[in-house]
Amino acid sequence: MKYCIVGGVAGGATAAARIRRLDENAVIVLFERGEHISFANCGLPYFIGGTIKERSRLFVTTAEAFRARYRVDVRPGNEVISIDRKAKKIRVREISGGREYDESYDKLLLSPGAEPVKPPIPGIDTEGIFTLRNIPDTDAIRNHLEMKRPESAVVVGGGFIGLEMAENLHHLGIRVTIVEALDQVMTPIDFEMAAEVHRHIRSKNVDLILSDGVKSFARADGGVTVTLASGRTISAGIVILSIGVRPESSLARSSGLDITERGAIVVDDHLKTGDENIYAVGDAVAVMHKVSGTRMSIYLAGPANKQARIVADNMVRGDTRIYRGSAATAIAKVFDLAVASTGLSEKALRAAGIECKSVVTHASSHAGYYPDAKPLSVKLVFSPEGRILGGQIVGYDGVDARIDMIAAVIGMNGTVRDLAELDHAYAPPYSSAKDPVNAAAFAAENIVDGLVRTVNWNEINKHGDTFLLDVRSRNEFSLGSIPGSVNIPVDELRENLAMIPPNRTIIVNCAAGLRGYLASRILMQKGFKDVYNLSGGYKTYESASAGDSGHGEEFVGPDDMTYRKGVAPAGLQTHAAMILDACGLQCPGPIIKLKEAMDGSVEGSELVVVASDPGFIRDVRSWCTLTGNILVSVTEDAGKITAVVRKGARSAENAVVSTGAGETIIVFSDDLDKALAAFVLANGGAAAGKKVTMFFTFWGLSVIKKPRAKGAKKDFLGKMFSLMLPKNSRKLSLSKINMGGMGSMLMRFRMRRKKVESLEKMIDSAAAAGVEMIGCQMSMDIMGVSREELFEFVKIGGVATYLEAASSSGINLFV
Ligand code: FAD
Numbered sequence: 001m002k003y004c005i006v007g008g009v010a011g012g013a014t015a016a017a018r019i020r021r022l023d024e025n026a027v028i029v030l031f032e033r034g035e036h037i038s039f040a041n042c043g044l045p046y047f048i049g050g051t052i053k054e055r056s057r058l059f060v061t062t063a064e065a066f067r068a069r070y071r072v073d074v075r076p077g078n079e080v081i082s083i084d085r086k087a088k089k090i091r092v093r094e095i096s097g098g099r100e101y102d103e104s105y106d107k108l109l110l111s112p113g114a115e116p117v118k119p120p121i122p123g124i125d126t127e128g129i130f131t132l133r134n135i136p137d138t139d140a141i142r143n144h145l146e147m148k149r150p151e152s153a154v155v156v157g158g159g160f161i162g163l164e165m166a167e168n169l170h171h172l173g174i175r176v177t178i179v180e181a182l183d184q185v186m187t188p189i190d191f192e193m194a195a196e197v198h199r200h201i202r203s204k205n206v207d208l209i210l211s212d213g214v215k216s217f218a219r220a221d222g223g224v225t226v227t228l229a230s231g232r233t234i235s236a237g238i239v240i241l242s243i244g245v246r247p248e249s250s251l252a253r254s255s256g257l258d259i260t261e262r263g264a265i266v267v268d269d270h271l272k273t274g275d276e277n278i279y280a281v282g283d284a285v286a287v288m289h290k291v292s293g294t295r296m297s298i299y300l301a302g303p304a305n306k307q308a309r310i311v312a313d314n315m316v317r318g319d320t321r322i323y324r325g326s327a328a329t330a331i332a333k334v335f336d337l338a339v340a341s342t343g344l345s346e347k348a349l350r351a352a353g354i355e356c357k358s359v360v361t362h363a364s365s366h367a368g369y370y371p372d373a374k375p376l377s378v379k380l381v382f383s384p385e386g387r388i389l390g391g392q393i394v395g396y397d398g399v400d401a402r403i404d405m406i407a408a409v410i411g412m413n414g415t416v417r418d419l420a421e422l423d424h425a426y427a428p429p430y431s432s433a434k435d436p437v438n439a440a441a442f443a444a445e446n447i448v449d450g451l452v453r454t455v456n457w458n459e460i461n462k463h464g465d466t467f468l469l470d471v472r473s474r475n476e477f478s479l480g481s482i483p484g485s486v487n488i489p490v491d492e493l494r495e496n497l498a499m500i501p502p503n504r505t506i507i508v509n510c511a512a513g514l515r516g517y518l519a520s521r522i523l524m525q526k527g528f529k530d531v532y533n534l535s536g537g538y539k540t541y542e543s544a545s546a547g548d549s550g551h552g553e554e555f556v557g558p559d560d561m562t563y564r565k566g567v568a569p570a571g572l573q574t575h576a577a578m579i580l581d582a583c584g585l586q587c588p589g590p591i592i593k594l595k596e597a598m599d600g601s602v603e604g605s606e607l608v609v610v611a612s613d614p615g616f617i618r619d620v621r622s623w624c625t626l627t628g629n630i631l632v633s634v635t636e637d638a639g640k641i642t643a644v645v646r647k648g649a650r651s652a653e654n655a656v657v658s659t660g661a662g663e664t665i666i667v668f669s670d671d672l673d674k675a676l677a678a679f680v681l682a683n684g685g686a687a688a689g690k691k692v693t694m695f696f697t698f699w700g701l702s703v704i705k706k707p708r709a710k711g712a713k714k715d716f717l718g719k720m721f722s723l724m725l726p727k728n729s730r731k732l733s734l735s736k737i738n739m740g741g742m743g744s745m746l747m748r749f750r751m752r753r754k755k756v757e758s759l760e761k762m763i764d765s766a767a768a769a770g771v772e773m774i775g776c777q778m779s780m781d782i783m784g785v786s787r788e789e790l791f792e793f794v795k796i797g798g799v800a801t802y803l804e805a806a807s808s809s810g811i812n813l814f815v
Contacts, residue, residue, distance in 0.1 A: 001026050002026070002107075003019055003029070004105035005029070005030045007031075009111075010041070012032070012037075012282075012308070013060075015281065015315075016028050016070065017066075017070055017072075019316055026316070028073065029105075030074045031078045031079070031092060032074070032077075033095065034135065035076050035135065036059060036076060038059070038061045040059075040060055043057070045165050046168060048141055048145070048165070049172060077095045078093070079092065079095060083108065083251065085275055085277075085278070106277065108277060110251065110278065112248040113248050113284060114246060114283035114299050116241065116243075117245060121214055122218075123217030123219075124217060128144065128237070129217060130144070131241050132165065145172065148222070149237075150236070153240065154179055155178045155179070156214055157179075157244065158184070158185030158210075159186065161242045162240065163197075163332060166178050167335050170335075177208075178208045178209065179228060179234070181214075182210070185197055185201070189345055190347055190379060191347070191458075196337070196394045196543055197334055199546065200336070201334065213228065223235055223236055223237040224238075226239060245299055247263050247264040247265065248284055249263050252284070257274060266286060267279070267280050267281075269288075271310060279311045281307035281308050283299045283304060285307075287303065289327070291327060291344045291389050292352060298328045302329070303328075329342040329407040336396055336636075338393075338396065338399035340393045340403035342390065342392075343410050344390045345392065346390070348390075354383075354389070357382055357384060357448075357454075358382070359443045360378070360379045360540050361379075361443055362378075362513070363376050364432070364584040365398045365431075366397070366429055366432065368583075372640065374583070375396070375584075376395035376396075378391070379391065382444050386448040391403060391410070391437075405419070405424065405435075406419065419440075419444075422441075443513065452521065454532060454534070455532045456535050461715045463505040464505065466506070466507050467500060468482055468484050468486065471487075471518075471519040474489065475595075476511060476538075480542060481538065485509065490515045494522060500523070502527070505532070508533050509541065511538050512537040513533065513534070513535060513536055515537075517533050520532070546796060578601075578608070580608065589613070591619050591623055594623070595627075597609075598629060598647055603647050604646065606632065608642060609644075625804050625808075629646065631644075661809070662691040662808045663682070664694075664805050665695070665814075666697060666813065668698055669815055670725070671735035682771045685811070686771050691770075692766075692772065693771070695774050698776070701776070704763070704775060705726075705790060706728065717784060718783075730760070767793045772795065773794045774794070774795050776798070
């Protein structure tokens with residue numbers, strides 16, 4: 001028997017080796033267009049970033065070694081250009097020299113993989129723009145990095161290859177901007193889970209631009225200028241294009257084999273094409289998705305390798321084995337986070353019209369009392385009857401094992417009960433007696449059994465006139481809450497039922513979902529009819545509704561080499577009198593512990609707090625500023641945040657004292673003249689070297705709206721407000737003599753004549769001068785203004801953010 005194989009990497013090389021193991025007498029010819037067979041595609045980003053040091057480590061085997069061991073006729077540098085199915089012959093072209101020849105086959109396997117998508121964006125072929133698929137691409141990128149030494153990079157696309165490249169370029173000390181046209185990275189996971197990834201990426205000082213696609217590329221001095229749909233331009237010394245891949249199926253198409261609408265080769269359950277003698281595997285084929293039951297491309301190495309083993313059996317022994325499909329189980333390292341998914345996301349299921357329910361839970365990677373527990377967020381998606389349809393996990397430790405637990409249950413068509421009872425290995429350093437995945441399944445069971453109903457973070461307003469009940473402790477509530485919510489701690493709920501309106505929809509929230517569930521059970525059993533628990537609690541709500549407010553330059557991680565703003569303090573351990581372990585505690589647990597410890601300490605003493613909650617980086621800074629304690633340093637390493645705090649002269653109870661160094665302006669009005677006055681003062685203050693903070697609230701939000709913003713989905717009242725409010729700064733009216741818009745036109749005309757900058761220019765100048773502009777979260781919620789409508793440089797904050805700024809201001813104006 002003679003077997004010809006097209007493609008010599010994951011699927012092709014694996015199948016060739018298996019065929020030899022099954023048939024020692026077979027003639028096997030392996031054609032590979034590139035110079036190398038069996039290289040580690042998945043390792044390429046890490047070689048570029050320097051984690052994998054030697055290029056030779058990328059080659060799992062060489063053509064010579066493969067020939068020697070398997071006696072396979074390996075032909076690198078040979079491209080198969082056509083198939084004569086009738087004559088059972090292929091035509092091959094040698095890449096060097098161009099000689100063409102024919103090769104006969106008895107059985108043919110296609111494993112040609114997938115190629116990066118390169119849409120016809122103007123300037124896409126500009127020098128300095130790269131895609132990453134193989135060794136030559138890797139060499140070209142490495143060469144560019146070594147020769148041109150770029151200081152900045154743009155990665156287009158927030159999929160797993162894009163994010164891996166962003167991390168690796170960052171690791172090389174390059175300032176990275178990620179541009180993603182959708183409103184989230186990592187499309188296999190849902191938005192609220194991706195929001196945790198967004199926050200983490202931004203905490204690394206990587207600029208993440210969402211909901212803005214690339215309009216064009218152009219050559220610029222020593223690099224590339226990337227222009228986005230919004231009009232924003234970014235200069236980069238290197239651009240990595242990673243906006244997706246598509247099946248490389250042109251050979252199959254030209255030989256008349258069936259191809260799906262999306263360009264994948266059609267195969268049956270035996271991985272055979274419509275031709276009796278031709279099989280196909282890997283990225284190029286459409287296989288059964290275990291959850292949707294439809295055929296689709298799954299661009300992952302695991303499925304390609306497993307299919308290769310099965311197809312080799314079918315080619316040698318007749319069609320004896322069936323490939324049962326894949327749940328597309330995947331994991332990626334995104335800086336210190338691991339992000340994993342299996343099955344389908346909630347949004348994918350809803351888009352496909354498949355009814356589903358979901359739950360988000362927050363737990364720790366192992367028992368909270370054992371040191372170094374790290375946060376772990378789990379989302380389960382399931383049918384109303386309880387069949388598991390998908391799982392998503394974001395965390396620092398133990399993400400891989402947990403996603404595989406969910407994948408195993410999906411593989412057996414299992415239910416939330418199967419997952420709740422799934423055996424797992426446990427000892428405190430590794431897990432909890434109830435593993436986080438079991439615990440998520442318990443929560444899902446409760447939903448399926450009708451013990452509780454849940455709402456997602458973005459469905460709070462969907463139920464009309466709702467009563468928002470926050471059952472966390474008063475301390476937790478004071479550090480941030482959902483606008484409009486009423487705080488009754490769960491332990492006091494039974495005594496305070498009279499405060500809860502019996503005829504309204506009640507949405508209960510706690511920090512992570514558990515106390516909310518307890519409160520929901522109390523209320524339901526006390527006769528309240530319409531009760532919902534907020535899935536994932538305030539933690540999910542806070543991170544998903546935070547918009548673009550990243551940590552920016554406030555925090556620089558230990559692996560940030562080029563633009564490091566400060567170094568970790570020397571002698572950290574020797575300074576410190578006490579170490580407080582707050583790992584495993586969710587926000588605001590670490591802050592509460594810190595406050596308790598500080599209350600009992602004397603001025604000048606230092607405390608080292610170690611926490612794993614990602615929000616602690618920002619919270620500890622704000623808390624210190626507000627309370628007059630001194631943040632000596634804050635560092636993060638692999639998800640562990642270490643802050644050194646020195647007790648200040650002023651205690652937490654003291655009133656906020658003005659230090660007089662800054663200027664704070666509350667912009668409440670949307671009148672053009674008042675907005676102009678505010679920005680004149682802001683720019684003046686900034687020019688005088690003051691730290692200026694502008695807090696935009698209620699009508700003032702219209703001043704900082706982008707000209708062509710894509711708005712998020714709004715409820716009815718949100719839409720009404722949108723219709724009535726000015727669309728952006730250009731649509732503002734004068735507070736007096738507006739005369740149906742004539743007045744503001746006249747004002748703008750006069751300003752031009754008098755060479756006074758326009759309001760829009762003033763806004764730009766203020767942003768460039770470092771004026772901090774904060775959109776009031778509460779006003780945004782009330783007025784239905786979404787994050788996407790505001791300029792990227794606007795941060796979102798609440799009253800605590802304003803108070804923090806005001807406390808260091810000598811001037812505090814209300815416009
Ligand atoms: P490939 O392994 O791509 O092999 C196809 C080969 O066929 C290519 O070398 C090509 O040159 C050759 N070929 C094509 N047409 C012809 C022809 N006409 N004649 C001769 N030769 C031809 N997956 C994961 O699961 N986890 C990861 O972490 C991961 N990371 C990745 C990182 C990168 C940068 C890339 C590019 C991919 C990554 N993948 C990852 C995807 C994974 O590599 C693929 O799913 C897998 O390699 C698919 O195997 P395949 O055999 O179908 O195609």
